[in-house]
Amino acid sequence: MEHLSFLELAKILISFAICAPSGHNSQPWTFQITENQIIISPDFNKRLEVVDGSNRELFISLGCALQNLQTAATHYGYNSDYVYKEGKIYVNFYQQDNCEEDTLFNAIKQRHTHRGEFTGGIIPDELLQNIKTEENTNVLVVKAGEPSAEIICAKISEGNTIQMSDTAFKRELISWMRFNKKHIEETHNGLCYNVLGFPATPKPLGKKIVGMFLNPKAQNKTDDGVNASASHFAVFSVKENTEENWIALGKTLETFLLRITAEGLAYSFSNQPCEIPQLNAETKSQLNMEYYPSVIIRLGYGAAPKHLAPRENVF
Ligand SMILES: Cc1cc2nc3c(=O)[nH]c(=O)nc-3n(C[C@H](O)[C@H](O)[C@H](O)COP(=O)(O)O)c2cc1C
Numbered sequence: 001m002e003h004l005s006f007l008e009l010a011k012i013l014i015s016f017a018i019c020a021p022s023g024h025n026s027q028p029w030t031f032q033i034t035e036n037q038i039i040i041s042p043d044f045n046k047r048l049e050v051v052d053g054s055n056r057e058l059f060i061s062l063g064c065a066l067q068n069l070q071t072a073a074t075h076y077g078y079n080s081d082y083v084y085k086e087g088k089i090y091v092n093f094y095q096q097d098n099c100e101e102d103t104l105f106n107a108i109k110q111r112h113t114h115r116g117e118f119t120g121g122i123i124p125d126e127l128l129q130n131i132k133t134e135e136n137t138n139v140l141v142v143k144a145g146e147p148s149a150e151i152i153c154a155k156i157s158e159g160n161t162i163q164m165s166d167t168a169f170k171r172e173l174i175s176w177m178r179f180n181k182k183h184i185e186e187t188h189n190g191l192c193y194n195v196l197g198f199p200a201t202p203k204p205l206g207k208k209i210v211g212m213f214l215n216p217k218a219q220n221k222t223d224d225g226v227n228a229s230a231s232h233f234a235v236f237s238v239k240e241n242t243e244e245n246w247i248a249l250g251k252t253l254e255t256f257l258l259r260i261t262a263e264g265l266a267y268s269f270s271n272q273p274c275e276i277p278q279l280n281a282e283t284k285s286q287l288n289m290e291y292y293p294s295v296i297i298r299l300g301y302g303a304a305p306k307h308l309a310p311r312e313n314v315f
Helices: 006-017 056-075 125-131 147-163 167-175 181-187 203-213 216-229 243-262 277-286
Strands: 029-033 037-042 078-085 088-095 139-143 232-238 266-269 292-300
Touching: 006 029, 006 037, 006 056, 029 056, 037 056, 056 078, 056 088, 056 243, 056 292, 078 243, 125 243, 139 147, 147 216, 147 232, 147 277, 167 203, 216 292, 232 243, 243 266, 243 292, 277 292
Parallel strands: none
Antiparallel strands: 029 037, 037 088, 078 088, 139 232, 232 292, 266 292
């Protein structure tokens, strides 16, 4: 790709970075291109004050975007490294003569968070080994039905009961929902009706209807169904809660998600037990985890989505 200027290359790499997952699809990042670096900064205007008061999920999302950027760079013939200082991620690039093709590159634009139940199929152990490589030392993978999985499901249920009884949590969640096409086009972010499988409605009506369904009983019924159809659960953890560690965890998480995608598997998030401090501590202790649980996902098989979550234009 010698004919590309650094500016052109950087814009291409950023177009892959923004495909990363983020809490409520808030896309809490900004990008700056210098002569030879890309700088990723948190956008605190997008912070989720209620569900993510410590900004942990925000920095994990930045780590996911960073991993996409670096995976795409490999594809375009560049090795890269990064430094996190003074609240920003500085990414450096080094051109390689024979950079290996990164098999995960194609998965970047295909990756999506599965919505709804899985098919119920069980992932074979050898396939899981390809996904959970040795570098994933901070990932605990447990099979559905095992005692550890039962603990995770119980914590998800307790989390729903707490969050769905919390007016501030529900208000924040609804503020990130997009109820019709025009509403999506206004922001290109958030949790969209078509991705979630709802019919389009005018904003006020949508808010009213969603408000009626956001209660512990309804949410637990939905999550019980999804949990029962999952093959495995994975818990990602950090040794200490620092911004650096959350970014590194985001990189590990995104690599894991890209591998899942490349293998034709599906996943969804269920982060309630990590988000509520009391449940976080109980989950850590009941699962005998050394580190702090930070992200929980379910794994399984699922159909391709009809709609993908939108992304903002960052240029
Ligand atoms: C750190 C983090 C936590 C998340 N937590 C949840 C969650 O608890 N429940 C959920 O349904 N989705 C969760 N998501 C998924 C986002 O909603 C999703 O990434 C976003 O809507 C964009 O959709 P996509 O992943 O299909 O591109 C989380 C994502 C991240 C990065």
